[in-house]
Every structure is written in C-alpha cells, then in structure tokens.
Ligand SMILES: [Ca+2]
C-alpha cells in the first residue's frame with residue numbers, strides 16, 4: 294500500500310468513527326490488498342508434451358533456421374531450430390536428424406548467443422561466419438537415465454567468451470584460471486546450479502526448451518543473434534544456421550540468426 298493511500302484511508306476511518314452516533318468504535322475496514330501485477334505466462338509450455346503451441350504464436354516473432362541442402366557432413370545433423378523470445382523466456386524448438394544422432398547416452402546441445410547484437414564483442418568464429426558470440430549455453434538435450442529411459446532436462450551451464458573479439462577456439466573460461474569441477478569449469482553459472490531451463494521431448498527427434506532469461510547473468514538485448522550445435526562424443530555433428538559446402542567440399546559458414554523479442558504481456 295502506498296503511504297498516501299493509507300493516510301487517506303485512515304482519515305476516512307477516523308471520520309466514520311467520529312460520526313457514529315452510538316459512540317461505539319467502528320471496526321477499521323480491512324485495507325484492500327494492493328493490486329498484484331499479473332504473473333506473466335508464456336505462450337509456450339514445456340510440460341504439455343506437445344509442440345502444438347508453436348503454431349499459435351505471432352508469426353512475426355517466430356524465427357526459424359533450417360538446414361541447407363548440402364552442408365559438410367559434421368554440420369548436417371540439425372534439421373531445424375525455431376526460436377520465440379518473449380518477455381521472460383527464450384523458447385527453442387529443436388529438430389534433428391535421428392539417423393545422425395544415434396548415441397543418446399548424453400547428447401550435448403549448445404545455444405550460442407550474440408547477446409549485445411554486436412560484432413565488436415564476442416567470438417567463436419569456429420562454426421559461424423562472424424565470431425560475435427558472447428554466451429555459450431551448454432548441457433545435454435537428451436540423455437539416458439539410470440533406468441535406460443530417455444529424458445530431456447535442459448538446465449544448462451552459462452559461459453561467456455574470454456577470447457579475442459572475433460576469434461576462434463573453445464575459450465569459455467578465464468585462460469589464467471584452470472577450469473575444473475571445483476569452479477564449474479569456469480562457467481558464469483554451473484550446470485544445474487540455478488533453475489534456468491526446462492525442456493521436454495515432444496517427438497522422437499524433437500525437444501522443446503525454455504530458458505528463464507533473468508537468471509542468465511548477462512543482459513540479452515531485445516534484438517540479438519543466435520546459433521546452435523548438437524554433438525556426439527563432444528564433437529559437433531550439426532550446426533544451425535549452416536550453409537552448403539563449396540564445390541571443393543569445404544565448409545561454408547553461415548551468419549547467426551537474428552531474433553526479435555515479443556514484448557507483449
Ligand atoms: Ca509445448
């Protein structure tokens with residue numbers, strides 16, 4: 294309750310007491326609770342066992358990257374990734390080629406974000422045309438539980454780029470500090486340490502991921518860039534966006550995909 298409102302209510306209550314002819318104290322009215330800001334509910338649910346909610350989104354805010362027809366083999370295993378970024382959540386729908394992702398014991402999936410939408414920061418030109426990635430988000434998109442059942446529990450580690458601007462390499466921790474289990478491999482947020490992500494399997498080769506952006510300790514602009522890879526034995530087998538290989542079979546890299554945010558309630 295705002296102080297001014299409360300003062301007004303006290304004055305009104307006092308006036309009422311003063312006018313009560315029977316001279317009995319009038320119970321102080323219970324103040325109305327302060328109106329609560331409605332809780333934001335994403336249009337995407339990762340507990341509905343379905344990707345049908347993606348068909349109902351405002352189309353201008355759904356950004357899709359689909360595999361080129363003829364990329365080099367180790368960039369080909371992702372078929373498509375859709376992104377819908379709303380007021381609170383980064384939602385991602387991932388579809389892969391099941392013939393190319395066969396070791397399901399632990400399937401690493403990375404989300405690379407150019408958070409400030411600027412080539413003047415970030416790196417990781419390894420898989421993309423421009424090394425402007427500021428954040429690497431990492432965990433398994435699929436894994437086999439102890440009972441042998443496939444599960445998806447994408448609650449990732451968050452890393453920032455430590456290399457040179459526009460540079461290459463796997464430089465996601467401070468090079469002057471040895472990265473190991475004791476420091477969560479140099480992550481800004483260790484895997485599973487915060488409830489950042491949820492996910493669910495929606496088809497044999499499809500997983501839906503939702504990340505709570507406010508728990509990612511780097512601001513992501515309303516317009517940003519994004520890319521992805523999926524791995525087997527910690528080597529990439531699929532990257533999006535990708536591009537057709539050149540006529541000599543050499544990889545051609547594609548730029549990251551630009552995403553705009555749906556700021557509607
Ligand atoms: Ca869903």
Ligand SMILES: [Ca+2]
Pocket residue numbers: 407408409410411412413414415425426427
């Ligand atoms: Ca950047």
